[in-house]
Amino acid sequence: MRVIEITGGVGPAEALVPAERADPQPAPGQVRIRARAAGVNRPDLLQRQGAYAPPPGASDIMGLEVAGEIDLIGEGVTDWKTGDRVCALLGGGGYAEYAVVDARHVLPIPDGLDVVQAAALPETVFTVFANVFEAGGLQAGETLLVHGATSGIGVTAIQMARAAGARVIATSRGADKAAAALALGADISLDATTDDLKAAIAEAGGADVVLDMVGADYAELNLGALKPGGRWVVIATLTGALAKVDLLKLMLKRIVLTGSTLRARPADEKARLTAAVRETVWPWVASGQVRPRIEATFPLENAAAAHQRLEGGRHVGKIVLTA
Structure with a gap:
């Protein structure tokens, strides 16, 4: 063969x-x-x-x-x-x-x-299901924040979250990608190269679940974006695996931080x-x-x-x- x-x-x-x-x-x-x-x-x-x-x-x-x-x-x-x-x-x-x-x-x-x-x-659907729905426990009516929203994983996460009745905040790099994420079903689509992500996510009410493929550079952003009781799921570390995390804030907000490979x-x-x-x-x-x-x-x-x-x-x- x-x-x-x-x-x-x-x-x-x-x-x-x-x-x-x-x-x-x-x-x-x-x-x-x-x-x-x-x-x-x-x-x-x-x-x-x-x-x-x-x-x-x-x-x-x-x-x-x-x-x-x-x-x-x-x-x-x-x-x-x-x-x-x-x-x-x-x-x-x-x-x-x-x-x-x-x-x-x-x-x-x-x-x-x-x-x-x-x-x-298979690879994207299994990854999203295992991490967003099982580890992250996303429910209808909750909000998913997904970074890298136009990747294979991101596209699948947007659609699966919407099919489950959840709201989606998407981030990606560039106006074209932000427009694509919106067309795919994201409720809010942010351009990481021009938008103030912290302010925009806060204005949108924050997230119950974060699907993080970025890693170190977005650690502070993710912790701030999560609502009390939120779930932060890491599946890739494109900007590095070593992150500085305010553990007191994580405790006070009752955040669950988890990750996995498939x-x-x-x-x-x-x-x-x-x-x-x-x-x-x-x-x-x-x-x-x-x-x-x-x-x-x-x-x-x-x-x-x-x-x-x-x-x-x-x-x-x-x-x-x-x-």
Whole structure:
């Protein structure tokens, strides 16, 4: 099968090169997917740079989500059959023509979505559900503050929060991105390059939940933005991981500060999340309330160009590889 490898094991985008490997075979409890599309995510960039190693047992090939059809069934799998149109959350192996995955981490492609759209769903939907709704406990009528609102995660967070009946304050960099976040459903969209974020968020009444992908530079802003009893959920640290936090203010406001990663979670936990996403989020996808926004597609062999596009930071939504 065709795959994408990293020349030297680590390097710039130009280090991504097509290669060939033996077709993987599903172990008991797994299925093999003929991958027609694979989402490109920031963790892929980190892995390419040597900063995010695959968890034990995962493929060294990049790619955390794919969509296509099942073509082989492992022993003991009864919920799927060959030919089923599916998307899946992977621990790795998505930048390839075939991917094997725990059958419990697979979801059907909802009617009305093509494989490119479906491949853009798992990593972002699972991340938002686990962090905003489970760890953050966002409820209808509450307010979510989401930074990096036009990233794949941000676009998904806006739509899922709105589908759940929550209000959304979005921040992004540049007037075009602020306009895009507003069009995606944010109630208030702020331009971090020109707006006074602290004043604007305070005027809007603050937030019950903050989804933070910025890290250190926004620590003080987030703590001030949260209402008493608020939840601050960190999923990335683009401006640094070491932040100065006023613990007394955190105590007085009864703030919960938490964070997580998705890739290294145990298989049983990912299976639980898959079932929860299918029950709660998949109806929103089927109804059109949640729809991936595709910024661009690239053929698998042009993965280097896809990484360059993501690193450029001008995208709105997801970048997807097609095979």
